[in-house]
Amino acid sequence: MELLDVRNLRVTFQSGKEEMEAVQDISFTVKKGETVALIGESGSGKSVTSLAIMGLLPENGRVKDGSILFKGGDLLQRSKKEMQQIRGKEISMIFQDAMVSLNPSMKIGKQITEGLKYHKITERRNLKQEALRLLSVVGFTNPSTVYHQYPGQLSGGMKQRALIAMAISCEPELLIADEPTTALDVTIQKQILELMNEYKIKTETSMLLITHDFGVVSEYADRVLVMFGGKIVEAADVFTIFNRPIHSYTRGLMNSIPRIESPQDYLTTIRDSAVENPFYKGRAFAPETYSLELKTYYSESELVEVEPGHYVRFFTEKEGVTQTWQNL
Ligand SMILES: Nc1ncnc2c1ncn2[C@@H]1O[C@H](COP(=O)(O)OP(=O)(O)O)[C@@H](O)[C@H]1O
Ligand SMILES: [Mg+2]
Secondary structure (H helix, E strand, O other): OOOEEEEEEEEEEEEOOEEEEEEEEEEEEEOOOOEEEEEOOOOOOHHHHHHHHHOOOOOOEEEEEEEEEEOOEEHHHOOHHHHHHHEOOOEEEEOOOHHHHOOOOOOHHHHHHHHHHHOOOOOHHHHHHHHHHHHHHOOOOOHHHHHOOOHHHOOHHHHHHHHHHHHHOOOOOEEEEEOOOOOOOHHHHHHHHHHHHHHHHHHOOEEEEEEOOHHHHHHHOOEEEEEEOOEEEEEEEHHHHHHOOOOHHHHHHHOOOOOOOOOHHHHHHHHHHHHOOOOOOOEOOOOOOOOOOHHHHEEEEEEEEEEOOEEEEEEEEOOOOOOOHHHO
8 A cells, every 4th residue: 555645636726707627637656755756837736736635725726536545545535623633743744935834923942842742742741852852853953042932033944944843743654845945045955855855764754745846856756746737747766757758848847957968869769669659649748839738739648658657648639630740
């Protein structure tokens, strides 16, 4: 059994009479100890996916279809109260903006001990000791000072560390990190990611790491899900994604990082074989101008397994449409 098993998840938002599908039938798993990266540009549905898992969708959002199995049980069938028990204790989330999750008017120490108390983690007398320990785990050299500080007294990187201390305080089995370092400068980003990764390895925690940065993916992910327009367009282990990316959107995202030498010949071969897949006649990838307009001219396939564990969405030209690929 996988730790997390998301099946055919659909999430819609209602605004007025309009219903918009932000997440369109996505399925993926996260195993124990594994880091799965969810990568895609802004608006592709990454945060909505994680909020659905946490049971924290905004008022106007709802899960239309699918299941979110966590240790075999469907989180979507849990009551609000049960989800409160699971959040923070079994599944924790680290948000991009620490200020969203930190209470500005409560001292850091108290915020950590409140979480521990809520989940009945330790006895009262051990709470402070445990909070201090956690603050040192996340790299504070002066835990007892930070313990008595308010979030506003901390720098961005320090706030993010404090948030991580809270997120790991109850030793969750799954950590969801939604662009945890985007707001920080590059050196601090690296420190925070290293910290999370070390913790993750040491404790065999699973992680769903949301990012739009392929550099981050290459360093920390075991498997990668590439999201575009609410769908997964390509999925594979990190080695495969970097060495044999097929979907043009994946390759487009990768172009923003320094290129590793790519085995071009192999790439061509696998693309050709993908196109010739007897189960699917279609294009392995879209032009560089890949956009939602494509839907006018092309139908998207389901994800096709082009080699073991490597899935790609294909396109076929719609009948009766004269527009050619090159014209798009
Ligand atoms: N509260 C909301 N109401 C309406 N639409 C929303 C809401 N939150 C997100 N969306 C829409 O859902 C889509 C996916 O958003 P999101 O998951 O936040 O993207 P990202 O991949 O950048 O995290 C976007 O088109 C966004 O406009
Ligand atoms: Mg987001």
